Amino acid sequence: MSDRRRKNEETDEADFAELMELEEELSYEDGYLHKKRSARQAELRKKRKRNQLIREIILIALFVIATIVIIIVVRKCTGDDKKPSPSESQESTPKNTTEFVTDATEDTTKASRETEFTVPTRLPDVTTEPVPQTEPTDPPATEPPTEGPTEAQGMIYNGVQLPPYRPLQQGASVAVQSGITMPSWVVQDLIPVDGAHRPGLVINPIKHVVIHYVGNTLSSAKDNRDYFATPPDSPVYDGRQVSSHFIIGLYGEIIQCVPLNEVAYAQGVSASSGRPNHNWDAISIENSHYNDAGEFTSMTEDSLVKLTGWLLQSYGLPANTDTILRHYDCSGKACPKDWADNPARYEAFVQRVADYMAAHPNIAAEYP
Numbered sequence: 001m002s003d004r005r006r007k008n009e010e011t012d013e014a015d016f017a018e019l020m021e022l023e024e025e026l027s028y029e030d031g032y033l034h035k036k037r038s039a040r041q042a043e044l045r046k047k048r049k050r051n052q053l054i055r056e057i058i059l060i061a062l063f064v065i066a067t068i069v070i071i072i073v074v075r076k077c078t079g080d081d082k083k084p085s086p087s088e089s090q091e092s093t094p095k096n097t098t099e100f101v102t103d104a105t106e107d108t109t110k111a112s113r114e115t116e117f118t119v120p121t122r123l124p125d126v127t128t129e130p131v132p133q134t135e136p137t138d139p140p141a142t143e144p145p146t147e148g149p150t151e152a153q154g155m156i157y158n159g160v161q162l163p164p165y166r167p168l169q170q171g172a173s174v175a176v177q178s179g180i181t182m183p184s185w186v187v188q189d190l191i192p193v194d195g196a197h198r199p200g201l202v203i204n205p206i207k208h209v210v211i212h213y214v215g216n217t218l219s220s221a222k223d224n225r226d227y228f229a230t231p232p233d234s235p236v237y238d239g240r241q242v243s244s245h246f247i248i249g250l251y252g253e254i255i256q257c258v259p260l261n262e263v264a265y266a267q268g269v270s271a272s273s274g275r276p277n278h279n280w281d282a283i284s285i286e287n288s289h290y291n292d293a294g295e296f297t298s299m300t301e302d303s304l305v306k307l308t309g310w311l312l313q314s315y316g317l318p319a320n321t322d323t324i325l326r327h328y329d330c331s332g333k334a335c336p337k338d339w340a341d342n343p344a345r346y347e348a349f350v351q352r353v354a355d356y357m358a359a360h361p362n363i364a365a366e367y368p
């Protein structure tokens with residue numbers, strides 16, 4: 001090999017080496033650029049996604065706000081429609097009951113000259129027994145008349161303005177009373193066992209029903225029931241021991257104050273009088289009256305006929321002047337005054353009860 005040829009070969013090799021070097025450099029730069037481009041592309045894609053997300057969130061938020069605003073506007077509009085005007089709401093407000101009570105007690109202050117006992121115009125709330133407050137009970141045995149004055153005004157009876165009728169509240173009920181089930185037309189509102197008005201003594205077998213008048217013109221059944229419930233330690237307690245199994249009001253409403261199996265202090269007499277003490281063998285019924293002559297309203301008397309008939313049937317007793325007594329027959333006291341003054345009215349009443357019992361042989365089943 002000649003020198004020239006060797007030199008040429010060396011040059012070729014050098015050229016080839018440079019070429020390889022350049023190619024390597026180029027591919028390196030290529031890779032770098034490629035990497036840079038990919039990174040930039042990823043960055044842009046990320047940015048685009050983020051912006052899209054932000055736009056979506058803003059859209060959703062706007063939608064929610066718009067919905068809330070619409071709901072508020074719609075509600076406000078419909079709410080305004082339902083709200084009555086002040087004048088309307090005044091008209092629809094029911095008469096308040098305290099006004100009612102005040103009216104009634106004011107009307108009952110007229111005391112009769114010959115009172116069996118006096119009913120204080122205002123008594124403290126008395127409840128020594130738990131008395132659950134329930135809804136107003138059924139209407140009285142004889143419904144207050146539908147025509148004429150409303151119950152808020154009270155009706156005019158034989159020219160006498162009666163106090164308003166107040167719906168009664170059922171007190172604690174008594175499950176067992178000598179095996180007799182109380183009908184729904186009697187409101188049980190028992191007075192507490194206090195040793196004074198209600199001694200809590202077990203009564204003997206029943207032989208009579210004794211009729212009374214309350215002796216306090218125009219006082220209601222509830223007024224008298226509350227009077228019986230006056231606690232002996234109350235400053236308004238008058239020291240008297242008085243009670244009754246039942247009281248019938250001016251509108252014929254009936255309240256039971258003492259259970260049937262207990263003694264009520266209604267027509268007792270002292271042992272020295274020589275008369276039998278019928279507190280021990282009689283059920284007592286007090287009655288409201290609308291004038292000082294002690295006359296009962298027809299509503300009171302209708303309820304009295306029904307209650308007396310029901311009691312006599314419950315005890316298996318007939319209706320006559322021995323089973324139905326006036327307080328007057330027990331002690332000589334002018335009670336009920338109208339019947340003491342007019343015995344014929346008492347006899348007519350006894351006959352009415354007998355007729356009623358004949359016409360209604362099972363009052364308990366007919367009027368449960």
Ligand SMILES: [Zn+2]
Nearest residue numbers: 212213327335
């Ligand atoms: Zn009496």
